[in-house]
Amino acid sequence: xxxxxxxxxxxxxxxxxxxxxxxxxxxxxxxxxxxxxxxxxxxxxxxxxxxxxxxxxxxxxxxxxxxxxxxxxxxxxxxxxxxxxxxxxxxxxxxxxxxxxxxxxxxxxxxxxxxxxxxxxxxxxxxxxxxxxxxxxxxxxxxxxxxxxxxxxxxxxxxxxxxxxxxxxxxxxxxxxxxxxxxxxxxxxxxxxxxxxxxxxxxxxxxx
DNA sequence: ACGAGGATGCTCT
DNA sequence: GAGCATCCTCGTG
Numbered sequence: 001x002x003x004x005x006x007x008x009x010x011x012x013x014x015x016x017x018x019x020x021x022x023x024x025x026x027x028x029x030x031x032x033x034x035x036x037x038x039x040x041x042x043x044x045x046x047x048x049x050x051x052x053x054x055x056x057x058x059x060x061x062x063x064x065x066x067x068x069x070x071x072x073x074x075x076x077x078x079x080x081x082x083x084x085x086x087x088x089x090x091x092x093x094x095x096x097x098x099x100x101x102x103x104x105x106x107x108x109x110x111x112x113x114x115x116x117x118x119x120x121x122x123x124x125x126x127x128x129x130x131x132x133x134x135x136x137x138x139x140x141x142x143x144x145x146x147x148x149x150x151x152x153x154x155x156x157x158x159x160x161x162x163x164x165x166x167x168x169x170x171x172x173x174x175x176x177x178x179x180x181x182x183x184x185x186x187x188x189x190x191x192x193x194x195x196x197x198x199x200x201x202x203x204x205x206x207x208x
Numbered sequence: 209a210c211g212a213g214g215a216t217g218c219t220c221t
Numbered sequence: 222g223a224g225c226a227t228c229c230t231c232g233t234g
Binding site: 110138140178 | 224
């Protein structure tokens with residue numbers, strides 16, 4: 001049903017990877033607890049020259065000082081590694097680094113449909129009543145799947161957190177403006193499964 | 209149904 | 222101090 005993905009998959013532009021990760025399965029092996037997994041139904045791309053990307057300010061600095069470092073430096077690194085950071089002081093957000101080393105890029109994983117170890121999703125999100133809401137947001141899915149900075153900067157091709165490609169994909173992919181940002185809202189770089197009940201309820205940032 | 213506001217911590221704009 | 226790739230609860234209608 002699903003097969004391994006090689007590192008060259010991630011060495012491409014973030015928007016290409018964002019679209020192709022839709023329908024793939026995110027799997028996490030937890031010591032003691034077991035394996036937990038879900039189908040990716042929503043992603044966002046962040047790229048070089050993108051004011052909403054965490055690498056943006058560092059990219060400006062590097063125009064005059066190529067040695068400059070700071071927040072988002074991981075996005076310039078080799079593709080296929082996780083980039084996990086704490087948002088609003090409360091939620092870990094999961095990204096995969098894309099593009100060749102030297103070019104910043106990442107894909108944010110925003111929502112999954114539970115598939116493997118669904119009982120663990122429920123246990124990690126005790127107040128949730130509907131299956132659709134277990135992981136329909138970037139902060140929700142990391143809580144539901146027990147993902148935090150212990151998984152930061154690990155390979156998604158052979159580590160405990162990885163993606164697997166479906167043999168065939170029978171879904172339609174739609175795009176919109178990205179959610180929860182104020183810059184770069186003109187770029188339709190949010191990708192999701194058209195009609196899925198498992199995508200996040202957040203409004204794209206160019207609406208209302 | 210929808211909007212406002214609070215929790216919480218890291219980086220630097 | 223401001224700003225953030227969020228989520229939940231509580232108010233109102």
